[in-house]
Amino acid sequence: MISYALDRESLEEIAEAALERPSDAMFYDDRLFTTHGAVLHWAERGDNLLEESNYLTALDLIRSAADDGRTDTEVSDAHVIDGSAGHWLVGSLRTIYVQVYEDDAIRCRDCDEIAAWAVSRKKHGRRRFLCDSHKDTWDWETERHGLRALPPIEYRPRFTAAFKQAGEIVTALEGYPILDESDYSEREHERFESNLNEALSDAQREYEYDSEAQTADIAERAHEELGELYGQHADGAVAWDAVAAIYRDARNAYFAELANAHLNAPIAGQLALIAA
Numbered sequence: 001m002i003s004y005a006l007d008r009e010s011l012e013e014i015a016e017a018a019l020e021r022p023s024d025a026m027f028y029d030d031r032l033f034t035t036h037g038a039v040l041h042w043a044e045r046g047d048n049l050l051e052e053s054n055y056l057t058a059l060d061l062i063r064s065a066a067d068d069g070r071t072d073t074e075v076s077d078a079h080v081i082d083g084s085a086g087h088w089l090v091g092s093l094r095t096i097y098v099q100v101y102e103d104d105a106i107r108c109r110d111c112d113e114i115a116a117w118a119v120s121r122k123k124h125g126r127r128r129f130l131c132d133s134h135k136d137t138w139d140w141e142t143e144r145h146g147l148r149a150l151p152p153i154e155y156r157p158r159f160t161a162a163f164k165q166a167g168e169i170v171t172a173l174e175g176y177p178i179l180d181e182s183d184y185s186e187r188e189h190e191r192f193e194s195n196l197n198e199a200l201s202d203a204q205r206e207y208e209y210d211s212e213a214q215t216a217d218i219a220e221r222a223h224e225e226l227g228e229l230y231g232q233h234a235d236g237a238v239a240w241d242a243v244a245a246i247y248r249d250a251r252n253a254y255f256a257e258l259a260n261a262h263l264n265a266p267i268a269g270q271l272a273l274i275a276a
């Protein structure tokens, strides 16, 4: 669990940014940018392992925060959306949407926004909940008509546990780019191994007449040096020409040794001569 104990003001800022609807997109779900705000993205088919690790770690943390103290996932299923949408640039974009306010949050009487004020014209009069801009209108009318009113009270709807956790994650990522070091390095290592195997198979294809046993021996001999390639490129990438060069050297050394062993071996009959 990421714990930053953000104050109300910081959470409100994050909420505002998360609920800001992009102007150039269509949305497949009415909840997006109305009750649920976008907090994190991942270009799924890209190679960015850090983005992948942060996204999946955050998704876990946010869902756990929503379900904290429960045995079912009813709350996280409702409050957290792991959205996926086609994107013209990156192919497929995953986005975590989180319900910002609790279900009982009151909306503005005059529009659909979450209310920010409770106002009342006279003592014991009916209380109305208004958003910031409709409260301005109300102020203006009250003054224009010289009506008596009680001082407006700020209304503060409760944030969901999921959104608080999301806000903490967003803030944590501003300070340090990796949410979970061990998750990230595990993914990086896995990616490296798979890239290396692919590059190695390609290097071995050059020497199709080597026997299977020879190929295995040469790979074994190259193993340590190939391992040193880890961490040289971002996202577990491997330079194929470097792998090919290491394999070629290991192969040359292997056959040189084999040849030497043959040259130094006693020639058949020789021992018999010595013994005679």
Ligand SMILES: [Zn+2]
Binding pocket: 108, 109, 110, 111, 112, 113, 130, 131, 132, 133, 134
């Ligand atoms: Zn309003």
